[in-house]
Amino acid sequence: MKLNDRIFGLGLLVIAIAYGTSAFHFPEPFAGSAMVGPGTFPKLLAALLGLCSLYLIFRPDADNPWPSARTGLELVTAVVVLLVYTVALVPLGFIISTTLAVGTLIWRMGAPPVRGFGVGLAAGLIVYFLFTALLNLPLPAGPLTMLEVY
Amino acid sequence: METLNFLVQGFGVALEPYNLMFALAGAFLGTLIGALPGLGPANGVAIIIPLAFTLGLPPETALIMLTSVYAGAMYGGRISAILLNIPGDSPAMMTCLDGYPMARSGKAAEALAISAVASFIGSLLATIGLIILAPLLADFALTFGPAEYFALFALAFATLGGITGKNPVKTLTAAAIGLMVATVGVDATGVQRYTFGMLELYEGVDFIIAIVGLFAISELLFFIEDAALGTRKPIAMNRLKLSWRDLVAILPTSLRSGVLGFFAGVLPGAGASLGSFVSYTLEKRVVGRDGRFGEGDPRGLAAPEAGNNAASSGALVPMLTLGVPGSGTTAVLLALLISFNITPGPLMFSQHGDVVWGVIAALLIGNLLLLVLNIPLIGLFVKILSVPQAYLLPIVTMVAFVGIYSISNSASDLYFMIAFGVAGYFFRKLDIPLVPVILGLLLGPGMEQNLRHALELSDGSWWTLVGSPLAIGLWAFALIGVLAPYIVGPLLRRRMPSGPAD
Numbered sequence: 001m002k003l004n005d006r007i008f009g010l011g012l013l014v015i016a017i018a019y020g021t022s023a024f025h026f027p028e029p030f031a032g033s034a035m036v037g038p039g040t041f042p043k044l045l046a047a048l049l050g051l052c053s054l055y056l057i058f059r060p061d062a063d064n065p066w067p068s069a070r071t072g073l074e075l076v077t078a079v080v081v082l083l084v085y086t087v088a089l090v091p092l093g094f095i096i097s098t099t100l101a102v103g104t105l106i107w108r109m110g111a112p113p114v115r116g117f118g119v120g121l122a123a124g125l126i127v128y129f130l131f132t133a134l135l136n137l138p139l140p141a142g143p144l145t146m147l148e149v150y
Numbered sequence: 151m152e153t154l155n156f157l158v159q160g161f162g163v164a165l166e167p168y169n170l171m172f173a174l175a176g177a178f179l180g181t182l183i184g185a186l187p188g189l190g191p192a193n194g195v196a197i198i199i200p201l202a203f204t205l206g207l208p209p210e211t212a213l214i215m216l217t218s219v220y221a222g223a224m225y226g227g228r229i230s231a232i233l234l235n236i237p238g239d240s241p242a243m244m245t246c247l248d249g250y251p252m253a254r255s256g257k258a259a260e261a262l263a264i265s266a267v268a269s270f271i272g273s274l275l276a277t278i279g280l281i282i283l284a285p286l287l288a289d290f291a292l293t294f295g296p297a298e299y300f301a302l303f304a305l306a307f308a309t310l311g312g313i314t315g316k317n318p319v320k321t322l323t324a325a326a327i328g329l330m331v332a333t334v335g336v337d338a339t340g341v342q343r344y345t346f347g348m349l350e351l352y353e354g355v356d357f358i359i360a361i362v363g364l365f366a367i368s369e370l371l372f373f374i375e376d377a378a379l380g381t382r383k384p385i386a387m388n389r390l391k392l393s394w395r396d397l398v399a400i401l402p403t404s405l406r407s408g409v410l411g412f413f414a415g416v417l418p419g420a421g422a423s424l425g426s427f428v429s430y431t432l433e434k435r436v437v438g439r440d441g442r443f444g445e446g447d448p449r450g451l452a453a454p455e456a457g458n459n460a461a462s463s464g465a466l467v468p469m470l471t472l473g474v475p476g477s478g479t480t481a482v483l484l485a486l487l488i489s490f491n492i493t494p495g496p497l498m499f500s501q502h503g504d505v506v507w508g509v510i511a512a513l514l515i516g517n518l519l520l521l522v523l524n525i526p527l528i529g530l531f532v533k534i535l536s537v538p539q540a541y542l543l544p545i546v547t548m549v550a551f552v553g554i555y556s557i558s559n560s561a562s563d564l565y566f567m568i569a570f571g572v573a574g575y576f577f578r579k580l581d582i583p584l585v586p587v588i589l590g591l592l593l594g595p596g597m598e599q600n601l602r603h604a605l606e607l608s609d610g611s612w613w614t615l616v617g618s619p620l621a622i623g624l625w626a627f628a629l630i631g632v633l634a635p636y637i638v639g640p641l642l643r644r645r646m647p648s649g650p651a652d
Contacts (some may be wrong), residue, residue: 012327038339038343045333049323049330052319052320052323052326053320061332064580075371078370079371079568082367082551082571085551086561086565087561089564098548105543105547109373109540116416116540116541125222131552135205
């Protein structure tokens with residue numbers, strides 16, 4: 001199958017057209033030369049990407065296999081874990097959120113969960129104290145305010 | 151000897167205890183990262199960059215540390231190649247050919263020692279080459295005008311895939327994507343471009359975030375996909391029995407391969423992969439029938455190791471003198487320079503001489519440190535190999551998170567990083583190389599600026615871009631860079647072992 005490159009090429013073509021058209025609608029700059037406005041370089045890039053995307057559509061390479069549905073789910077889980085890690089970083093603090101995020105990732109990658117969360121906690125504690133106490137870089141403490149180093 | 155003077159000054163910078171300490175830490179960390187199977191030098195340097203930033207290191211110290219990481223990763227890469235038969239990056243593939251058989255026949259310690267010495271000789275030769283060639287090239291580059299620079303950037307993109315690259319159009323696609331992302335933000339004339347009204351995008355996309363996302367986060371996703379592979383058990387170590395004669399026996403090989411590798415590193419489009427490949431092939435020719443290449447011949451191990459370490463130092467020549475990196479890792483080093491407001495190129499040699507020569511001296515010292523560090527600590531590095539990847543990658547990801555977060559303490563940077571990671575995963579699935587994307591992000595502003603200057607000087611005539619013999623020559627090379635993979639590529643690729651691309 002050669003579908004991947006074709007679909008990707010099609011997507012890029014749409015982007016190239018959208019990117020290129022908006023390059024024609026930039027406001028005139030007050031300063032600077034009329035020779036090369038803000039749109040000149042983007043127009044060149046849109047043309048380059050357009051040509052490349054046409055090549056991908058008409059001369060695609062063979063597809064790389066996609067992961068199975070199960071592995072795909074693991075990948076989505078990993079991305080979700082990273083997003084939740086980001087959201088939880090400030091409210092839960094660095095140590096708790098790191099324990100949860102690193103622990104979940106290790107567990108999902110096939111290690112025993114208890115050991116995974118243990119490693120996560122250890123890593124969180126070490127990095128937290130390394131950063132706050134030794135390097136003077138603040139990391140969110142969350143509910144564990146008694147750990148804050150002033 | 152003006153150069154010698156600068157070099158002495160450089161040693162003065164690199165030997166300051168503070169800098170020396172960071173060089174040592176960098177060399178150690180780099181070897182560790184390089185030894186982790188699957189985690190290449192570009193990844194390693196990418197993860198460490200944000201840390202160098204948040205620590206508030208002065209530019210020369212940060213650069214010295216990262217060059218040491220770079221050199222260390224090259225050293226470390228050979229450990230997993232020899233003991234596990236897993237190359238950490240593509241140049242190390244050739245190391246597997248004779249290194250792994252040698253280790254299997256009970257000579258693991260000798261294989262590691264020989265490769266360390268060969269790496270050292272290769273790097274040493276290449277650093278001397280760098281010292282001689284870089285100032286000459288920097289002087290020559292002073293004659294470049296904006297039109298020539300524009301052509302040079304195009305040349306860099308055209309040759310980045312290397313002549314063994316599979317599909318140059320995909321390299322160009324990747325470059326275009328990177329350049330387009332670089333146009334996001336308020337441009338030099340004060341006009342907002344592609345910001346969609348988002349405040350976070352006014353200053354453009356921070357390439358450090360993009361680099362860490364593309365490399366580190368996409369690596370995590372790839373690991374999850376390959377998780378079924380499990381960990382391989384490294385070959386057990388034996389007591390080192392190495393005589394001077396063994397070392398003398400690989401000396402000619404290392405010298406030949408070092409010189410060859412250096413030139414492969416300097417030339418655009420060749421890089422370390424080709425450096426180690428050409429060195430190995432040539433050595434096989436030279437030694438002829440006496441050799442047992444492929445069955446654990448020490449010379450077959452020394453050649454690619456000297457070749458790839460020389461090439462990686464050689465790759466610093468175009469990066470430092472022209473501001474045009476030829477490999478993923480040098481691109482990441484370029485990112486560091488740009489974020490310190492140091493523009494690489496000929497002027498850097500006069501304006502930031504202490505930085506340049508400090509780095510070159512650090513390269514020499516770093517290699518010596520690595521050679522010394524590698525012999526007593528080899529047992530420790532071997533232990534690292536047996537740590538299951540399920541534990542390593544989540545921790546590496548966490549380090550990337552902390553690094554990016556502590557640059558500006560903002561969650562939006564982390565979202566951008568995750569987005570780049572997911573994009574990087576899809577790019578890799580589609581064989582779209584990541585390095586041109588990053589190079590596009592880095593060189594985009596400079597490329598546009600040079601285009602603007604060139605056209606202003608010529609009153610708007612586009613012919614100025616091909617207005618000098620030098621510019622025409624550069625464009626011609628760029629054209630060759632795009633076309634050569636179609637002509638020479640299939641021939642070369644057939645002879646190279648296939649493996650992971652960096």
